[in-house]
Amino acid sequence: MRLIRLGAEPSAVGADVRAALTACGAGTEVLGGVALAGVQPPGCPVPLDAIVVLPKGVLVIVGVDLPDPAVKLEAPLGGQWKIDGWPLVSQDGTANPATEAVAAATAVAQRIQAMRAEPLPVSTVVAVGPFVSQVVQPTSDLNRGVRVLHPKPSTLLSAARELATSSVPCTADHAMKLLAILQTTGTPPDARTLLSEGFSDAVSPDLAAASTMLIPKIQAKPALPRKRLHQAVRWQYLALGGLVAALLFVWLLVALPGDDQPADATPAPSATSPTTVVVDGTTFVPKDVKSDKDCQAQAFGDAKAWLIANECSALLRATYETSVQGKQATVLVADLDLMDAPSATAFHKVVTAPGSGGVHGMDGKPLENAAFASGAKGSHVQLAFVVWSGGAGDQSLDAIAKQALRLPTTR
Numbered sequence: 001m002r003l004i005r006l007g008a009e010p011s012a013v014g015a016d017v018r019a020a021l022t023a024c025g026a027g028t029e030v031l032g033g034v035a036l037a038g039v040q041p042p043g044c045p046v047p048l049d050a051i052v053v054l055p056k057g058v059l060v061i062v063g064v065d066l067p068d069p070a071v072k073l074e075a076p077l078g079g080q081w082k083i084d085g086w087p088l089v090s091q092d093g094t095a096n097p098a099t100e101a102v103a104a105a106t107a108v109a110q111r112i113q114a115m116r117a118e119p120l121p122v123s124t125v126v127a128v129g130p131f132v133s134q135v136v137q138p139t140s141d142l143n144r145g146v147r148v149l150h151p152k153p154s155t156l157l158s159a160a161r162e163l164a165t166s167s168v169p170c171t172a173d174h175a176m177k178l179l180a181i182l183q184t185t186g187t188p189p190d191a192r193t194l195l196s197e198g199f200s201d202a203v204s205p206d207l208a209a210a211s212t213m214l215i216p217k218i219q220a221k222p223a224l225p226r227k228r229l230h231q232a233v234r235w236q237y238l239a240l241g242g243l244v245a246a247l248l249f250v251w252l253l254v255a256l257p258g259d260d261q262p263a264d265a266t267p268a269p270s271a272t273s274p275t276t277v278v279v280d281g282t283t284f285v286p287k288d289v290k291s292d293k294d295c296q297a298q299a300f301g302d303a304k305a306w307l308i309a310n311e312c313s314a315l316l317r318a319t320y321e322t323s324v325q326g327k328q329a330t331v332l333v334a335d336l337d338l339m340d341a342p343s344a345t346a347f348h349k350v351v352t353a354p355g356s357g358g359v360h361g362m363d364g365k366p367l368e369n370a371a372f373a374s375g376a377k378g379s380h381v382q383l384a385f386v387v388w389s390g391g392a393g394d395q396s397l398d399a400i401a402k403q404a405l406r407l408p409t410t411r
Helices: 014-023 098-114 140-144 153-163 172-182 189-197 226-256 301-309 341-351 395-404
Strands: 001-006 035-037 048-056 059-064 070-074 122-131 132-136 146-149 278-280 282-292 312-324 327-338 369-376 380-388
Touching: 014 035, 014 048, 014 059, 014 122, 014 301, 035 172, 048 098, 048 172, 059 098, 059 153, 098 122, 098 146, 122 132, 122 153, 132 146, 132 327, 140 146, 146 153, 153 226, 153 301, 172 189, 172 301, 301 341, 312 395, 327 341, 327 395, 341 369, 341 380, 369 395, 380 395
Parallel strands: 001 035, 059 122, 070 132, 122 146
Antiparallel strands: 035 048, 048 059, 278 282, 282 312, 312 327, 327 380, 369 380
């Protein structure tokens, strides 16, 4: 188990959760996987004590601080919790602290699905403390994939073995994408580290075990009689001579100059490249173009997380300058070529959400407070960002951003 601490634990019992995860040690000798401590993925209603990504499942661990230690805790998901026979009443009046934990796990599952990452079962673990000797849960709650427990290495290990039961293990590459979606800061571990934590290689076991198929030997055709062989050879020489004569004739037609033009004359260019592009009366002056195969490296925010988890074959970017009421503005247009039309629709939904990020400018940095417009067509998503030259953007540039969607990203 590799523990990555991204922030402080939101509950007091979170310290016990972190200690139990740390006790598992690195590698697969005890459990394996990667734990993100003190994390709050985008869209999650509350900070989480930990998210544990295992090769066969994901555990969302939410801490609940009880008022006192308990010998016996009755913890039904749909009813009143009781500590040693006494009803548990929280400060906000809720009778069941597990409701918030289940909502958090649901939000994590929805984010994984929205980002189209590797599907793994997402289960809920409610860690209670400061101490509970025995937890009683209805069988129906256990079947729903929810565990209420006091966090110790033994209880967390037992919960992980019961809940992480996917029939298809997660590969190291997919684990990297999954971790990038769940953590908002930092860089996920590399593939070599994830392989050491029990995640499988990209090679399918079925493919590795596949047997080869014997191809029967093709019998050669019987040899021609000697007389027919001489005739066949003679006709082959005649055909070869005719082909050489035809090629020589064509070469002479191409090589010899016609009219008064010298043989080594260079044809004049048909037309000069345009120096400006006009869209709805606005003149845009091309400045620079760039093409990248690694789309995710040039993105940030949720847009980057989505691109890490999904395929993108190319990112084309171009910059332009234009004048708005006598003031210079800088325009960045980007075209992302995704796997198919549904992928383009999914990414367009992510990138158009407020605060979801986008793509960097040519200097590798986002354009500050840029006016933004976007569009999707087929497997392509077009993005346009406009700022005042040397500064940030504002709403007065929104119309320019919409016009910029019609600008080419190549010369």
